[in-house]
Amino acid sequence: QVQLVESGGGVVQPGRSLRLSCAASGFSFISHAMHWVRQAPGKGLEWVTLISYDGSNKNYVDSVKGRFTVSKDKSKNTVYLQMNSLRAEDTAVYYCARGMSGWYGALDYWGRGTLVTVSP
Amino acid sequence: EIVLTQSPGTLSLSPGERATLSCRASQSISNNYLAWYQQKPGQTPRLLIYDVINRATGIPDRFSGSGSGTDFSLTISRLEPEDFAVYYCQQYDSSPPWTFGQGTKVEIK
Numbered sequence: 113q114v115q116l117v118e119s120g121g122g123v124v125q126p127g128r129s130l131r132l133s134c135a136a137s138g139f140s141f142i143s144h145a146m147h148w149v150r151q152a153p154g155k156g157l158e159w160v161t162l163i164s165y166d167g168s169n170k171n172y173v174d175s176v177k178g179r180f181t182v183s184k185d186k187s188k189n190t191v192y193l194q195m196n197s198l199r200a201e202d203t204a205v206y207y208c209a210r211g212m213s214g215w216y217g218a219l220d221y222w223g224r225g226t227l228v229t230v231s232p
Numbered sequence: 233e234i235v236l237t238q239s240p241g242t243l244s245l246s247p248g249e250r251a252t253l254s255c256r257a258s259q260s261i262s263n264n265y266l267a268w269y270q271q272k273p274g275q276t277p278r279l280l281i282y283d284v285i286n287r288a289t290g291i292p293d294r295f296s297g298s299g300s301g302t303d304f305s306l307t308i309s310r311l312e313p314e315d316f317a318v319y320y321c322q323q324y325d326s327s328p329p330w331t332f333g334q335g336t337k338v339e340i341k
Contacts, residue, residue, distance in 0.1 A: 147330075149277075149332075156318075156320065156332060156333075156334050156335045157269070157271075157277060157320050157322075157332040157335070158332065159322070159328075159329055159330045159331060159332060162328060162330070171327070171328035171329065172328075172329075173328075173329045174233075174329070207276065207277070212282065216263075216265060216324055217282070217324060218267035218279055218282035218283070218288075218322070218324065219267070219269075219277075219279060219322075220279045220282070220288060220289075222276045222277055222278075223276070224276055225276065
């Protein structure tokens with residue numbers, strides 16, 4: 113069955129970096145876009161970024177452009193989110209999610225999330 | 233960027249009642265690329281409806297989606313106890329960012 117397992121969250125000081133990982137299994141990793149969605153404590157869902165099935169296309173929400181980078185390693189079936197210059201407003205649970213297709217598509221499977229706390 | 237506005241913010245209903253949730257887009261979603269998700273406290277979001285009208289795998293038929301252009305709805309025909317949760321719409325039309333609405337909480341009256 114499809115599984116997405118995030119890791120790499122933790123407490124980090126403002127201005128520092130963190131890398132999140134999402135290990136995927138149970139499906140053809142090279143056929144689906146992969147997304148990161150975050151949820152600040154007590155708040156709604158915010159779409160952050162996606163990487164296309166082949167890794168050739170990436171998009172970001174404006175608030176993270178220039179600071180976050182999404183990538184994928186097909187040999188490890190893993191998606192990464194490199195987060196630099198972290199701010200307090202980046203504090204959230206970060207979910208990895210699978211797109212239903214290689215680019216456009218709803219998010220049909222989600223991981224359990226990993227918590228990132230940005231605090232002095 | 234397409235902004236999605238969900239209404240009402242909170243819907244107070246009893247089990248067995250019908251729930252209708254609204255999602256309005258700031259511009260037309262021309263390809264019908266709109267989805268609905270359910271999230272219960274402490275849980276991961278779950279896909280309910282995709283491409284406006286299609287139920288995701290394993291979703292009961294009491295959930296249905298409708299709409300076009302800028303106005304979309306999620307209807308739960310008869311609320312079951314497990315349906316009380318927060319519901320989000322999301323658009324994945326045209327170019328990213330693929331935004332979510334702010335959510336509608338369906339609570340027990």
